[in-house]
Amino acid sequence: MIVMKFGGTSVESQQAIARVTSIVQAAVDRRPIVVVSAMGKTTNKLLQAASEAAAGRRDQALAIVDELRAGHLLHGLALAGAAAADLDRYIRAHFDWLDELVKGLSVVGELSPRSMDAIASVGERLSSLVVTFAFQAAGIKTQHVDSRRVIITDDRFTQAQPILDETYRLLKYVVAPAAETAVVVMGGFIGSTPDGHTTTLGRGGSDYSAALVGAGVDAEEIQIWTDVDGMLTADPRIIPGGHRVKSISFAEAAEMAYFGAKVLHPATVIPAIEKNIPVLILNSRRPEVNGTRITAQAVPCRNPVKSISCKRDVTILNIHSTRMLMAHGFLRRIFEIFDRYQTSVDMVSTSEVSVSLTVDNCDHIDSIHAQLIEFAEVATESSQAIVCLVGENIRHTPGIAGRAFQVLKEKNIRMISQGASVLNLGFVIANDDVPDAVAALHQEFFSDLDPAVFD
Numbered sequence: 001m002i003v004m005k006f007g008g009t010s011v012e013s014q015q016a017i018a019r020v021t022s023i024v025q026a027a028v029d030r031r032p033i034v035v036v037s038a039m040g041k042t043t044n045k046l047l048q049a050a051s052e053a054a055a056g057r058r059d060q061a062l063a064i065v066d067e068l069r070a071g072h073l074l075h076g077l078a079l080a081g082a083a084a085a086d087l088d089r090y091i092r093a094h095f096d097w098l099d100e101l102v103k104g105l106s107v108v109g110e111l112s113p114r115s116m117d118a119i120a121s122v123g124e125r126l127s128s129l130v131v132t133f134a135f136q137a138a139g140i141k142t143q144h145v146d147s148r149r150v151i152i153t154d155d156r157f158t159q160a161q162p163i164l165d166e167t168y169r170l171l172k173y174v175v176a177p178a179a180e181t182a183v184v185v186m187g188g189f190i191g192s193t194p195d196g197h198t199t200t201l202g203r204g205g206s207d208y209s210a211a212l213v214g215a216g217v218d219a220e221e222i223q224i225w226t227d228v229d230g231m232l233t234a235d236p237r238i239i240p241g242g243h244r245v246k247s248i249s250f251a252e253a254a255e256m257a258y259f260g261a262k263v264l265h266p267a268t269v270i271p272a273i274e275k276n277i278p279v280l281i282l283n284s285r286r287p288e289v290n291g292t293r294i295t296a297q298a299v300p301c302r303n304p305v306k307s308i309s310c311k312r313d314v315t316i317l318n319i320h321s322t323r324m325l326m327a328h329g330f331l332r333r334i335f336e337i338f339d340r341y342q343t344s345v346d347m348v349s350t351s352e353v354s355v356s357l358t359v360d361n362c363d364h365i366d367s368i369h370a371q372l373i374e375f376a377e378v379a380t381e382s383s384q385a386i387v388c389l390v391g392e393n394i395r396h397t398p399g400i401a402g403r404a405f406q407v408l409k410e411k412n413i414r415m416i417s418q419g420a421s422v423l424n425l426g427f428v429i430a431n432d433d434v435p436d437a438v439a440a441l442h443q444e445f446f447s448d449l450d451p452a453v454f455d
C-alpha cells in the first residue's frame with residue numbers, strides 16, 4: 001500500500017487532474033490511497049470570502065463563492081463522464097451551503113476559528129469528490145472516504161492536532177481495508193473533533209494528512225506530488241536554477257521544512273519517522289523525474305550543505321535587562337509569555353546582556369511586548385528573514401561558518417545560531433538582503449556537486 005498526495009497545483013484544472021489520473025492508474029497495483037489538496041488557490045479564496053463576509057462585504061464574498069462554484073463545475077464536470085449530473089448536484093449542494101454560511105457571517109459580522117475551518121474545509125471536500133469522479137470515469141475502481149470520519153483532532157480550530165491513537169485506529173480499520181479493493185481518495189488538510197466539528201491541520205496541512213494516513217495504514221511509501229522536481233538546493237521563488245537533491249535524511253528534510261521550504265509541511269516527517277516510511281517528493285508535471293527520496297539515513301555526500309532554506313517576514317525581539325539578566329528564572333519568565341500567547345519562537349541567541357529571538361506569528365506581538373517591558377527593555381525589528389544552511393555534514397566539516405560569513409561580509413547579520421541539532425547553521429538578515437545572500441551562498445556551496453546526491 002502507498003500514499004499518493006497531490007497538492008493544489010497538481011489538481012488545479014481538468015488537465016492537471018487528467019495527469020493525476022494517469023499517474024495513479026500506473027500505480028494501481030501498489031494499492032494507492034490518494035490524498036488531495038483543494039484545487040489550485042481554492043483555500044485562499046475561501047478564506048478571503050470568509051473575511052469579506054465577516055467585514056460585512058456580503059456581495060464581494062458571494063462573488064468569490066460564485067467564481068469558485070463556476071471553476072469547480074467547469075473543471076469537475078468535464079472529468080466526470082456519465083456521472084456528471086451526480087457531481088453537479090454534489091458541487092451545487094456544497095456551494096449552496098457556502099452561500100448561506102457567508103450570508104450568515106455577513107450579518108453577524110464576526111468570524112470564529114471554527115467557522116473559518118468549516119469554510120476552508122470545503123476546498124478539500126470538493127476536490128476529493130471531483131478526483132473520485134474523474135478516477136471512476138477513467139475506469140479506476142475508486143472509493144471516496146470523508147477524511148473527517150478518520151482524522152480525529154483536538155479542537156484547536158485552524159491549527160488542530162491529530163489525536164493519534166484514535167486516528168491510527170480508524171485508518172487501520174476503515175481506510176486500509178477499503179484500499180485492499182479500491183483506490184481510496186481522501187481530502188487532505190481536514191479532520192474533525194471527536195464530537196464532529198470540522199477542523200483543519202493548518203495551512204499546507206495536506207502533506208501532514210498524507211503522512212498520518214501513511215503511518216496509520218503502515219504504507220510502504222508516502223509520495224508527495226507537487227509542482228517542482230523535488231527538494232531543491234534553494235527555494236526556486238528566491239533563486240531559479242537550484243539543483244534537485246536526490247536524497248536527504250528525515251532530519252535534514254524536517255529542518256528545511258521548518259525553516260521555510262514550503263515544499264513540505266514541517267510536521268510531515270514526524271509520522272514517517274515513527275514508522276520509518278520513506279517519503280518521496282515528485283513532480284506531477286514531470287512524473288518521469290525521480291524526485292527526492294527522504295529516508296532515515298542520509299546517503300553519504302561530500303557536500304556539507306544540502307540546501308539553503310529561508311523563512312521571510314520574521315520579527316526579531318531584542319530583550320535586554322541588566323536587572324534580570326543572569327538572574328534565576330529570567331528565561332523562564334520570557335518564554336512563559338510566549339507560551340501564554342501560543343506564539344512559537346524559531347531562533348534564539350543570548351549574549352551577556354540580552355536575549356534575541358525571532359517569531360513569525362505576530363498576532364499577539366503587542367500583548368507580548370507589553371508584558372516583556374514590565375521587566376526588560378524590548379526592541380522589535382520586523383521584515384527580517386532566517387536563512388539556514390542545512391546538511392548532516394555541517395557538523396563534521398570545519399570552516400562552514402567561515403565560508404558563509406565571508407560570502408555575506410557586506411550584509412548586516414542580525415543574529416546567528418548553530419542549531420542544537422547541529423545540522424543547520426542559521427542567521428537572520430533583512431528581507432531585502434535575501435535574494436543576494438541566497439544567490440551568493442548558493443554559488444559558494446553548490447558549485448561543485450556530489451553526483452550521488454545532486455542532479
Ligand code: ADP
Pocket residue numbers: 006007008009010037204225226227228230231232233234235236237260261262263264307308309
Ligand atoms: P503543493 O500545493 O503541491 O503542496 P506547495 O506550493 O505547498 O505545493 O510547495 C511547493 C513549492 O515549494 C514549490 O513550488 C516551491 O516554490 C516551494 N519551495 C520552497 N523551497 C523549496 C525547496 N527548497 N525545494 C523545492 N521547492 C521549494
Ligand code: ASP
Pocket residue numbers: 007008037038043044123188189202203204205206207
Ligand atoms: N489546501 C490547504 C492549503 O492551501 C492545504 C494544503 O494544500 O496542503 O493550505
Ligand code: MG
Pocket residue numbers: 007204207262263264265
Ligand atoms: Mg504544500
